[in-house]
Structure formats: C-alpha cells, structure tokens
Amino acid sequence: MSLAIAIITDLIAITVLAYVLYFRRHRRRDLLLSYIALNIGVLAVTIALSSVEVGIGLGIGLFGILSIIRLRSDQITQQEIAYYFVSLVLGLIAGLRPVPEWITPVLSGLIVLAMFVVDGRWTARRARRRTVTLDRAYLDEGELEQVLRDTFDTASVRFEVLELDLVRETTVVDVRYQAAKSTSLRPDHVQTSSLVSAPASPAPQSGLPARVPAPAPFATPPRPPLPARGTAPAPAPVDASARHHVSA
Template sequence: MSQLVLFAIDICAVVLLVFGLYFPRHRRRDLVVAYLGVNIGVLAVASALSSSNVGAGLGLGMALFGVLSIIRLRSTELDQHEVAYYFSALALGILGALGTTSVWLNGGLMGLIVLVMFLGDHRRLFRRYRHQVLVLDSAITDHVRLVAHLEQLLHARVHAVTVQRLDMVNETTVVDVRYAVVERGLTAESVPSARTGVHR
C-alpha cells in the first residue's frame, strides 16, 4: 500500500514539476515528453528491480548511466536549468520507487525537490542578469575597450567577457558575455565595472 502511495506522490510531483513549473516558464514541448518519460521510466525500472533477485544497485546504476548518456549525447544543446529539471525528474522517480523507507520521508524529499526548483528557477531571482554570445562587427583586441563597447551596446554592467573568436581578416569578434541590465536612472558608467579592475 505504501508503494502505491509513493507512486501517486511521484506522479503528482512530476506533473507539478513539468506542467506547473517548467512548461509555463520555458515553453519547450519536446522536453515535457522527455521529463515525463525519464521519471516514469526510472520509476518503473527501479520498482521492478527492487522486487527481483537482480541487484537493485547494479540495475539502477545502469539505468542512471543510460539516462545521463542521453543527456550528454543529445544533438541539441541543453541549458543548465534544463539539465537540472532532468535530474529532478529522475530523482523523483527514484524516490517514488524506494518503498523500503518511510513514505513521509520520501514524500517530503519529493516536495523539497519541487520547492527548490520553484525557488531556484523563479523569474524574480537574479532577473537582471543575462548571458549571451555576441558577434561584433569589429575586431577588438583591447579588453578594456571591449568591455566599454559591450556596456554601451547592451546598456548594462558587464561582469565577465570571454573572447571565443577573433577574426582579424573579416573584422569580427565573437564574445561570451555575462552582464546585468542597468536599472532605470542608472548608467553603466555610474557603477564599478570590469574597466576599473573591480571584480564582481
């Protein structure tokens, strides 16, 4: 009976994770199927192994290895928050299958996972911070001038810049930039930046 309760909690938790948190915030339909499939698949495999003579640790380890390989070898790029949702769906499935411990403990851990994802992926958390890869139409070799140009272009405070490609022939610079959008009433010059040598 306790195992069925855990199954029900897992289904409710993954539905809340996918349809209550992930899809309304990120709108990727293909990953909805992936998260649901990972969760139910791990739940089914772990439950079957826990009631068989096969070593549950070995079987579950192989299942996790397969899931992580799928995540790592995907042809389309995944953002870090999408990887976090993968691990959350996977962890919910494992907790739902482990009926040897307390139902309340496993249920509480499932609730904790959903709560952490709700808070950690909330739009208001670090909402001014951005990350982009930009292609500039000029080749800029001086770091100070590059930061100044990016701050003027983005109307933001640049925190970190990595030059990925510098093409002196075609006069282009590809940069990975992390920055914070400047609030109204402030300018990028009014706040300490990378140009002053201050690390933020």
C-alpha cells in the same frame, strides 16, 4: 500501502514540476513529454528492480546507459538539463521507497519547492547572457569591456572571448551582465511633432459611417441668345490691330 503512496507522490510531483513549473513558464511541449516519460520510466524500472535480487553491477549498468544518452535532435540549455535531472531523481526516490513512508513525500516536496524558488522570475531576473559578434577584432580587453558596457548600458559586465578573427575583423564574445531597470517616460521627455495634421472629420452618429460629401456639379458656361428670325446676325467684333493690318 507504501507503494501506492510512492506512486501517487511521484505522479503529483512530476505533474507540478513538468507542467506547472516548466511548461507554463517555458512553453516547450516536447520537453514536457520527455520529463514525464523519463520520470515514469525510471519509477517503473526502480520498482521492478527493488522486487527482485539483482547485483550492484546491473544498477551501475543502467545508470551508465542513462549517462551515454546524447540529445542530438535539438539543443537544450543548462536550465532544461536541470529539469531532466530532477525528473530522474523524483522517479528514483519514489521507486526506492525509503523507510519511513513520509520521507518520499517530504523529499519530493522539498525538491519541487527548490525548483520553484530557483527558477522563479524574482531570482536574478535582471541577469542576462548574450553571444555577441562584433565587426572589429579587439586585441585590448579594456577597450572591449568599454564597448560592451556602452552597448548594453551597464556598469558591470563579465565576458569571455570565444573567437578572434584577424582576417575578417570580427570578435565573438560571450557576455554576462545585469540589465538596467526600465524607466518610465515622463511627460517632459515627450517630443511633439511639428507637422500640422489635417482636421478630423466629425464623428459618425449612431454607429454609422460618416457620409462623404458629393462633389459639386460641373458648371457649364451660359449660351449666347439666338438672333430673332429675319434679322442678320451681328458681326463679330474685329480687333483694332487686325483692322489696321487690313487697311495697310
């Protein structure tokens, strides 16, 4: 009965930890699989070892194997390493099955609750960490601190110079600061544009698109009246300057 309680407790705890707390906040499916696989594997190994007589050297060797595993495929943060450690601890607690039986559910619940509180959005939600590359080599830390304060718009900043290149004139800094609270834009801060917009077309009725007016037809000039039959056409008017030129 104690084994069933331990297994059910561990499955519930790792589901809440890996899916509810981690995946729904950080959205990394690969680490979700890693946490669950690590927890189930540690649980199975611990239960198997508790049923046979083994020396302390074997247990130390197993933990040594876990400690030399290097995750070289992708970089993970310290926060994700903490989830790895908690997944490992949950499997160990359930696999060892301490007496009395209520210790396993209570410890697992306290660990998951602690992760829920510590990794919550309300815990240090304005704390930020950035790695900044500046296009100047800063030898004076006071000047560098003032530049970082102006850049991140904060009164207090902690930093550590990671790289100072005097040849390429760059400075790489690890910065930790507290972000300022977001302020809403008040109406007196809104600036109106000086451009005059074109008049809007009337809204379409009954959900149909507005009709575009057809262009006006091209107007042709009126033709002169034709002369009657049997009459000579009227001579074309001659300019006075042209008449004077001919007479001369």
